[in-house]
Amino acid sequence: MTEKITIGEFTVTVLTDGSSHLPPSAYPGADFGRFPGLLDDTGTYRIRLGAHLVQGPAGTFLVDAGAGELTLPFPPELAEANALSNPPQHLAKAGDLPAALAAAGVAPEEITRIFVTHLHLDHVGWLPHFPDATVHYGAGDWPLLVDAAPADDPTRVIMQAAEKAGVLRPYEPGEHEVVPGVTVLPVPGHTPGHVVIALSSGSEQLWFTGDLIELPGQLTDRDIHFMTDVDRSQAAAARARLFARAKAEGIVIAAAHLSDPSFRRITPADTWADATRS
Numbered sequence: 250m251t252e253k254i255t256i257g258e259f260t261v262t263v264l265t266d267g268s269s270h271l272p273p274s275a276y277p278g279a280d281f282g283r284f285p286g287l288l289d290d291t292g293t294y295r296i297r298l299g300a301h302l303v304q305g306p307a308g309t310f311l312v313d314a315g316a317g318e319l320t321l322p323f324p325p326e327l328a329e330a331n332a333l334s335n336p337p338q339h340l341a342k343a344g345d346l347p348a349a350l351a352a353a354g355v356a357p358e359e360i361t362r363i364f365v366t367h368l369h370l371d372h373v374g375w376l377p378h379f380p381d382a383t384v385h386y387g388a389g390d391w392p393l394l395v396d397a398a399p400a401d402d403p404t405r406v407i408m409q410a411a412e413k414a415g416v417l418r419p420y421e422p423g424e425h426e427v428v429p430g431v432t433v434l435p436v437p438g439h440t441p442g443h444v445v446i447a448l449s450s451g452s453e454q455l456w457f458t459g460d461l462i463e464l465p466g467q468l469t470d471r472d473i474h475f476m477t478d479v480d481r482s483q484a485a486a487a488r489a490r491l492f493a494r495a496k497a498e499g500i501v502i503a504a505a506h507l508s509d510p511s512f513r514r515i516t517p518a519d520t521w522a523d524a525t526r527s
């Protein structure tokens with residue numbers, strides 16, 4: 250099933266690349282007893298790996314670029330640390346994004362721009378599949394996630410190749426419009442250079458929130474974090490600020506890893522609603 254939503258003149262489509270099974274320890278502060286049904290029978294929370302396709306007057310582009318061909322077995326020590334008696338086979342498995350794009354009727358060369366929310370591998374994995382696309386990214390991530398990474402780190406290898414190819418365009422500082430209807434909001438916290446990509450057309454708005462929201466319960470519980478958040482309090486404060494604005498303005502939220510629903514609105518009662526049904 251293809252998941253998509255219309256935002257004014259834009260169409261946004263979910264491109265699924267694969268999935269990851271994350272154990273409770275990935276979410277410091279989360280009490281999974283309060284969220285029945287979130288963990289599956291392996292005792293892990295299954296998240297989507299992927300990207301979003303955006304088609305509109307400003308062109309055809311991607312927000313994030315999936316994880317690439319990736320198979321990571323579930324580490325036995327992680328199963329042990331989380332007391333998982335029936336752990337999943339994979340921590341992460343991906344590789345489906347090109348097929349998902351083809352199923353959406355789009356050829357790789359039609360993608361002219363890729364707006365990256367942050368420089369983690371599961372957001373830049375397929376950049377080499379789009380060698381001619383301009384890659385917009387947050388320069389604040391470069392020192393930590395490229396320069397300081399080991400020489401064979403996949404993110405470093407991918408980003409240095411893109412740099413060499415001359416396709417990189419760092420975001421300007423502050424909130425700014427890159428192309429008509431596409432605005433970048435710097436939201437450091439998960440990573441130093443993390444951004445939210447805001448789509449706007451007519452009276453409708455959608456935010457691609459990347460990895461700022463990792464668990465649905467973060468809507469009301471500020472003490473739930475994610476293991477790779479570099480600055481937890483900064484991320485939590487940013488979430489609170491963005492949730493308040495999204496609720497007040499009826500902005501649709503598309504988090505990189507959340508599905509069921511993939512496109513969300515915040516109700517007046519501070520619960521999530523499926524934005525494709527309202």
Ligand SMILES: [Zn+2]
Pocket residue numbers: 369371372459460505506
């Ligand atoms: Zn991610």
